[in-house]
Amino acid sequence: MKMNRRSFIKACGVMAGYAVLGVNMTKEAAAAAMGFVGLRQKSVYDADANVYKIRKSQDNPMIAKIYDHETGFLHEGPCGHMSHHLLHTHYVDRSARVKALKAKGFKFNL
């Protein structure tokens, strides 16, 4: 195996750590990461079920207030004029720069 400066440094670091920590570290890094994410996800669903008294957006009293047909700031209801002005948007075709990079020889996954 050809060793460049980087992998040499890396190997030194690993050897030093190896001497300290010993053998039998088999836990998969990827599996560990998903376990970590799973814990956060579970906490979200627990809070949804146990912490939040109201569980549907349409039942939020402040939603009723903002969309109130007469006095609400968004009185026309969802997707009304004010909603379209403030809460909706448009998108921009951004493909040109990546196309130009590819034409210059850069490789990407897509």
Next chain:
Amino acid sequence: MKKIEGVMAQTNAPKGIDPDGIFFVQVDPAKCEACGTCEEVCATGAIQSINDDGIRAVVDPAACMNCGQCLVNCPYGAIYEGVSFVDEIFEKLQDPNTVVVSMPAPAVRYGLGESFGAATGTYVGGQMHAALRKLGFDYIWDNEFTADVTIMEEGTELIQRVKEQGQKDARPLPQFTSCCPGWIKFAETFYPDLLPNLSSCKSPIGMLGPLSKTYGAHETHTPAKDIYTVSIMPCIAKKYEGLRPEMADSGFRDIDATITTRELAYMIKTAGIDFNTLPSQQPDPILGDSTGAATIFGNSGGVMEAALRLAYEVLSGKTLKDPDIKVVRTHEGINAADVKVPGFGTVKVAVASGLANAAKLCEEVRAGKSPYHFIEIMSCPGGCVNGGGQPLDPDVRASLFKSTVAQINKRFRARRITA
């Protein structure tokens, strides 16, 4: 450069700059050990080898979706953030003439506690509100409120699209969610032909910014020009979103600053606040109160579930007795489900976690073969709770070492046998 919860960051506060030219993440070549982990987790291939030593770099911001998955997965801490507003926010908090408004995302409250020693995922919503108040924010508004607004807007849009099928100028199905800024840039860059399929709704933070400076200003009798809105996100791509030129519908910049969960933890520590002794507090009314449907936005499948809790009731005219719609909850990969709605039929939905999976669903839509009404996409595997701005998984910076040790073990054993 500042070290913020284990991640280096350039402290600047860009304004009026085209965010397409900014490297929101970049590799420090002096720290890169050429392990290639970042390249493996990057869906677009923006981060790649730049020399024979295998040192990696984001080669051009145009190809980078700013998701930060490379950053949180680098075992050597070699990847830094290019933008941080923390210094400017501290200044604004000191300024008596500026009304500083907080806008934390749902997922922040499932990660923030970890920076103060809590177990992974611990819910700290109440302490987060208290900490923001202690930091000096004038109004503790909460992005969860606009997650509820998003459901009203996006759910209504979906029902409109379903009804207008077959009519002239009907907007196409499937409708894609539009709350994830990594996904939006991804669609704009690699699938511009599918932009009509994207919900026209801004993300919850895209809505809370302008609502703060219009509705919020009006309700609190605050001149909109004095309001400084701080978006607090589990996400680096939200910094890009906040700087999009079109995010100025309130007549001002809708979002003045964007920080991550890590940066909020840093600010709390820097201010000397003892987070763990804080009481649990509520957000401020008008733009603060929320529901369980809003908090689940933090998980892959959450926006879908929240939208279905609305769509079910609107389409069927009946009350949804059990709000749990567990079939759409997504841990990783792609999850497809048929949801039966009385009086309507079957709503066909799919959830993709991670941009490589998003690309698969996009290819189906492009080929005209997508059977779905509604597709949710999140750039980060598992959703925003695993976003690029969340506190680091302590195992990640140990993991490469562990797996390399395992490889060396194997090599030593192999050598002994052949010797």
